Amino acid sequence: MALTTAVSTSGDTDKQIFIGKGTQEAWLTLALGNRHGLVTGATGTGKTVSLQVMAEGFARAGVPVFASDIKGDLSGIAEIGEGKEFILQRAKEMGLTFQPDQFSTVFWDVFGEQGHPVRATVSEMGPLLLARLLDLNDVQEGVLNVAFRVADENGLTLLDMKDLRSLLDAIVPKTVKKDEFDPLAEIRAAAMSFGNVSKATVGTIQRQLLVLENQGGEKFFGEPALELKDFIRTDRDGRGMVNIL
Structure with a gap:
């Protein structure tokens, strides 16, 4: 279901x-929009709607938005919502003009x-983050x-994990016969110049x-x-793109 926003008669300003x-x-000054903020409240008090209103406001002002949306609550921002009776009535009681809208949205998925x-x-x-991801010890991180x-x-x-696998195989020391050509000799020599690289490691x-x-990591690389x-993009109307992960 697409969530919609009721805006005041005057609407957002520049x-x-x-x-x-x-x-x-209640208004949020755009010049102060780079400050940290915290929205709290019990279930059903409007936390998600408040965040969506801010996302829409920033996008309307030409500011790109990124939101991590685990439950999919913000996906409706991409479509024009339906002006249901209870929404129209609530807007009227508050002296607001209900104006459904939609915003250019890009959905991202790790997989x-x-x-x-x-x-x-x-x-x-990079080796530092990858070593943490693989839970390597100091020796293994050094080889990486x-x-x-x-x-x-x-x-x-x-580029991907296949490239890294091939490189790791290439830096392992190898005994080569005197008359045998080793196409990876330079790679092995370069690796050995930084210390011993053991096959076990x-x-x-x-x-x-x-x-x-096996956990799906190859889809990420x-x-x-x-x-x-x-x-950080805007659409053809100058509105900020809303990016939802």
């Missing part, structure tokens, strides 16, 4: 967003099943840092990557990678 009305009208996929490349994730350093120095972009990291893959500017 400096303020109309939030609601109790004994008096890409119910919205645009949220992706990042392994290179952008070696892998990323070798990739950077050799111009190797790590690499194997442990590979198993942790397998656990992450890849291209196109999400950029901050993807959230």
Whole structure:
């Protein structure tokens, strides 16, 4: 069901967003919109509607909005709501003019099943965050840092988990016969210049990557990678895009 907003007769201004009305009208000054805020209240007191009103007000003012919507309460912002009798009556009692509206909305989904996929490349994730994600110890994290350093120095972009797996295999020391050609000799030598890389440690990291893959992690890594500017857009009418995760 699409939630709709009742706005005052004067509506939002270029400096303020109309939030609601109790004994008096409540406004949010746009110039102070970058402050932290907290909306509290018991179930059914209007917390979600208050947040939606603010999201609509910012979008109407040309400010892009990002909202984490676990329960799907804000999805109705993308469609024009229905002016039901009890809503119209309540608006009349408060001296407000009910005006249903809709806003340009982009839905995001980490798994890409119910919205645009949220992706990042392994290179952008970096060894520090990835080590925390894989729950690696200090030694294993050190080897992961070696892998990323070798990739950077050799111009190797790590897009997904397959790329990282291949690189980890490549930095493991290998005994090569005298007349045998090793196409990865430079990669192995570069890795060894940062210290010993044991096969056992690499194997442990590979198993942790397998656990992450089994949990759906491979859907997160890849291209196109999400950029901050993807959230900071306006539509053709100059309104801010509403991004819902």
